[in-house]
Amino acid sequence: xxxxxxxxxxxxxxxxxxxxxxxxxxxxxxxxxxxxxxxxxxxxxxxxxxxxxxxxxxxxxxxxxxxxxxxxxxxxxxxxxxxxxxxxxxxxxxxxxxxxxxxxxxxxxxxxxxxxxxxxxxxxxxxxxxxxxxxxxxxxxxxxxxxxxxxxxxxxxxx
Numbered sequence: 371x372x373x374x375x376x377x378x379x380x381x382x383x384x385x386x387x388x389x390x391x392x393x394x395x396x397x398x399x400x401x402x403x404x405x406x407x408x409x410x411x412x413x414x415x416x417x418x419x420x421x422x423x424x425x426x427x428x429x430x431x432x433x434x435x436x437x438x439x440x441x442x443x444x445x446x447x448x449x450x451x452x453x454x455x456x457x458x459x460x461x462x463x464x465x466x467x468x469x470x471x472x473x474x475x476x477x478x479x480x481x482x483x484x485x486x487x488x489x490x491x492x493x494x495x496x497x498x499x500x501x502x503x504x505x506x507x508x509x510x511x512x513x514x515x516x517x518x519x520x521x522x523x524x525x526x527x528x529x
Contacts, residue, residue, distance in 0.1 A: 373447035411490025459485040
């Protein structure tokens with residue numbers, strides 16, 4: 371079972387997940403030949419194969435409509451360990467198959483799609499980064515040349 375934009379789809383499905391640990395462009399080999407890995411966060415990717423019963427054509431059409439809606443993302447509730455994870459993700463690679471029945475009937479089945487999280491599911495907070503010895507940078511939306519910042523108990527303060 372999973373949820374897309376508050377619509378529950380309680381049908382049999384096979385779900386695979388991949389956790390992608392994405393590094394920033396400053397990651398790489400240092401002069402001392404050690405690797406610097408500036409991890410931005412963990413992004414989840416789910417591959418879903420769903421079997422909607424043939425007599426549930428309205429639900430199938432709703433699902434297909436949601437999956438092929440050209441939007442930047444949907445709200446998903448997907449299995450995660452012993453619970454669920456809520457994420458906003460984009461849909462890629464929607465496919466299904468047309469089944470023809472004796473007597474001229476037909477229905478769409480076996481929809482498959484991929485959900486890729488738009489934001490990291492896991493990342494370090496500033497205090498966690500500092501405790502691991504990582505360089506801390508201020509969250510400045512529009513810094514100017516010469517700006518200086520100091521980290522205090524109140525967070526980053528522009529001097």
